[in-house]
Amino acid sequence: MTPSTARRKETSRRAILTAAFELVQEVGYAKLSIEGIAARAGVGKQTIYRWWPSKGAILLEAFLILSEGAEGAPPTLPDTGDLEADLIAVLRATVEELNDPRLESPMRALAIEITHDADLAAAYAERLDGPLREAKRRRLRSAQEAGQLAGDLDLDVAMDMIWGPVLNRWLYRSGPLTTDYADRVVTTALNGLRR
Structure with a gap:
């Protein structure tokens, strides 16, 4: 070519x-x-x-x-040593992205379409959700290794407990999606996940 x-x-x-x-x-x-x-x-x-x-x-x-902007480097989450502050920052950014009018329609369309199209769901898992989940897992593992989370904690379940409520509220429009809500999700989840 x-x-x-x-x-x-x-x-x-x-x-x-x-x-x-x-x-x-x-x-x-x-x-x-x-x-x-x-x-x-x-x-x-x-x-x-x-x-x-x-x-x-x-x-x-x-x-x-x-x-x-471009596919490239794998996503990362902040790791300042303060798990709660890092998760609050990430969930607040997630709330801003989900509330961004420029991104809302494409994200909602994808959320709906992947429930009907197995090939698209697999591509979504491989190219977007998988790398994001791995970044979340790395951050939680770091907190686990620092003794901030229980050593036997199931990190996949922990991810769902932290990010799931925000995504669920956005998807079903079950209440206002605010940074205050994101902060409360983090605090509530960590109160149940800490040693």
Whole structure:
């Protein structure tokens, strides 16, 4: 592949991802179509289908690339030695991201679509959720090794206890998602998880 061909392909790919990300915010996921994405991106539908099997797959990649800037280094969580402060900072950032109007529609669409599409769920687990869970696990393991958490604590369950309530409240709109709520989740979870 010549450098100009590679550049054209990358330009088309970025245009498709940008179009999908913008359109899902404008029209919602139910009305998002491959035809609409192709028209907005200035490419043919066949170009899109050559690279992605579904609009959900496009949206996942768009979310990964455009919301974070680029795929690259694995995610990390702060490790200042103060577990509670670190978790509060992370959950507050999570609340801000979930409440960001630019990201809310794509994230809600992905949350719904992965329940229906096993391949998309696997891609989501591998490319987004898996690396995030590993970063969370590393931070909790560090606290465990420092004696801040019980040595026999199941870290996977602990992650679900800390992040689950925030995601659940956001997904089901079961109450206001605020930084105060995030702070209370951390305090409540750690009161039950400490030695």
